[in-house]
Amino acid sequence: MDKARLAVDIGGTFTDLCLESGGKLTSVKVLTTPRAPEEGVLTGMAEILKQSGINPADLSLIIHGTTLATNAIIERKGAKTALVVTEGFRDSIEIAFEHRFEQYDIFMQKPTPLVARDLRFGIPERIDGRGNLLLALDEGAVRTLAPKLKAAGIEAIAIGYMHAYLDGTHERRTRDILAETLPDVSISISSEVSPEIREYERWSTAVANAYVQPVMDRYLGRLDTALRKLGVTCPLFMITSGGGLAALETARKFPIRLVESGPAGGAILAAALARQCGLDKVLSFDMGGTTAKICLIDNGEPQHSRTFEVARQYRFLKGSGLPLRIPVIEMVEIGAGGGSIAAVDSLSRINVGPESAGAEPGPASYGRGGTKPTVTDADVVLGRLDPGYFAGGSIKLSPEKAGAAVDAAVGGPLGLKQLDAAFGVSEIVEENMANAARVHAVERGKELQNRTMIAFGGAAPIHAARLAEKLGIGRVLVPTGAGVGSAVGFLMAPVAYEVVRSRYVQLDDKFSPDYVTRLFGEMRAEAEAVVKAGAPTAKLVEARTADMRYRGQGHEITVDLPPGPFTAASRATLIKLYEEGYAATFGRTIPGLGVEIMNWTLRLAAEQPALPKIAPQPADIPSKARGTRPVYDPADQDMKDVSIYYRADLTIGSFIPGPAVIAEDETTTIVPKSFSARITPIGAILLEKVGT
Secondary structure, rough: OOOEEEEEEEEEOOEEEEEEEEOEEEEEEEEEOOOOHHHHHHHHHHHHHHHOOOHHHEEEEEEEEEEEHHHHHHHOOOOOEEEEEEEOOOOOOEEEEEEOOOOOOOOOOOOOOOOOHHHHHEEEEEEEEOEEEOOOOOOHHHHHHHHHHOOOOEEEEEEEEEOOOOHHHHHHHHHHHHHHHHHOOEEEEHHHHHOOOOOOOHHHHHHHHHHHHHHHHHHHHHHHHHHHHHHOOOOOEEOOOOEEEEHHHHHHOOHHOOOOOHHHHHHHHHHHHHHHHHHOEEEEEEEEOOOEEEEEEEEEEEEEEEEEEEEEOOOOOOOOOOEEEEOOOOOEEEEEOOOOOEOOOOOOOOOEEEEEEOOOOOOOOOOOOOOOOEEEHHHHHHHHOOOEHHHHHOOOOHHHHHHHHHHHHHHHHOOOOOHHHHHHHHHHHHHHHHHHHHHHHOOOOOOOOOOEEEEEOOHHHHOOOHHHHOOOOHHHHHHOOHHHHHHHHHHOOOOOEEEEEEEEEEEOOOOHHHHHHHHHHHHHHEEEEEEHHHOOOOOEEEEEEOOOOOEEOOOOOOEEEEOOOOOOOHHHHHHHHHHHHHHHHHHOOOOOOOOEEEEEEEEEEEEOOOOOOOOOOOOOOOOOEEEEEEEEEOOOEEEEEEEHHHHEEEHEEEEEEEEEEEEEOOOEEEEEEOOOEEOOOOOOEEEEEOOO
């Protein structure tokens, strides 16, 4: 039997599983079990293995992504953590940035640090910004600290010293001393977790890593044990926020790199489809049960970043969360999913999200105790979802409970009919997503028009066409397995690892190409050790970037570096690349200013097999509907009978004029009357605006 690969994505509402064997994909969607996430995984595994007729021992690889690390930080359910810093700097993580993210709010609340002040300790030691020793580590102070930490019941320790990104000797020695007395306490050091300049972000990342490490370690241990009991013998890999695969040992050491693991899978899927279909400008739209994620993909590659915020105090307001310096696929994420709760505020406005009904109790229509209306409930009222065929029929929806919830929380307070209230909820959530996409594009100097939207996730195909209209997008692609898109993307992810170094280099006549070459050689060796452990025989693909700025500026932009060795001519090349990137972002360059580099990054990944080229689109084939059902028509503001198609009945070339509904086990695609749909040679649904 062909060796099978299994992908598992735990979301806030659903746990998605996708199994690939012999070129065939099987997928399953089950409710997430928040109190013990591994239970949902095991339930889904039992179902998907049964459907595919595969034994646990036949699995060759399991790839897993989870929101557990994110949730532990947001809900403040991590380990009791202490922070050890250079003496005099214990308040740095509370002072944070100087700027105000909400300039005119005199009651502005900053995010509370993960470590309380009485658990932050200063140790005499100091290294300067060039790596010179100013004050030796006071090992006696470290030894004196150990019993205090033990008495306080500390479960995790973060260590962050000034300028440790240049030399982590003091951090490593402190870890060794504390580990002698506290062998059961997990210890994270900033020079390993995030070896970058700027102590606040570096320490914030190290603290977050320490905070979630015991939680993730216990969970991954329980899951690994349960899988072995089932008879699974294959390795378990974790998907990272940067879109690569990490071995279990790496994930346990740096669990903070798993923060955005689920959404990263979706971006990988969209990027792979963009390359396969020859689409150079794509908007990836992933809408699940709890959040919606939007990512820009140019020339088959998603935008990458090393900055990310988690647990924002103010609704998706940049600067109001805890900063993390980890490799991430850059995207905007808002609280707009199927489970997002709708309510009317004091100004009689409909608000949707960011609060979510999640899996427990879930939307009112689930009949599991939820009483507040959600986006899913609105879609049920509008006829977009078949109550008897939701999640492949595993969850029976109640239109009556959905309607009652919409009436009570939205229709009643605003004096609206049930249909109008439900449509209002739908319009607001779509406008929220459209606005987030516009802002995300403008901040990066990108345009949305002339892009193709790739829509996946359980709720995205329902709302994709309307969102595309709002953004001026005329083409929407809904891939095979769209309802479990992130899990499908996991199967396309390479084993990868990213290394960063903060090393200040001026691009002047003293530029040393040999120094940069040696630096990248060291980084390559570190990354190769991790990647080769997971993919020992794979060909490796290297990508390099630099964070660059004009001299005197406080922040950098990231510039892709060309392959090959550095020479004296590289200086002019680097300046040219920087000025091109600066002009694309800000519309101009600044003459007469020198350029400097703060951070150097190397990403190493196992080469993935090329996706097969797709055949030309065949002539349209008329499709036969299974029946009709009433679906809300926004133009006439009433229910109209619409043809219902089942995706399994459609073949390559099938043509479906709008309005129509295309149903499948994990999602439903709405084709408005302003769009038509075709099945492409790769089995995706292509929605095109009529007349384009």
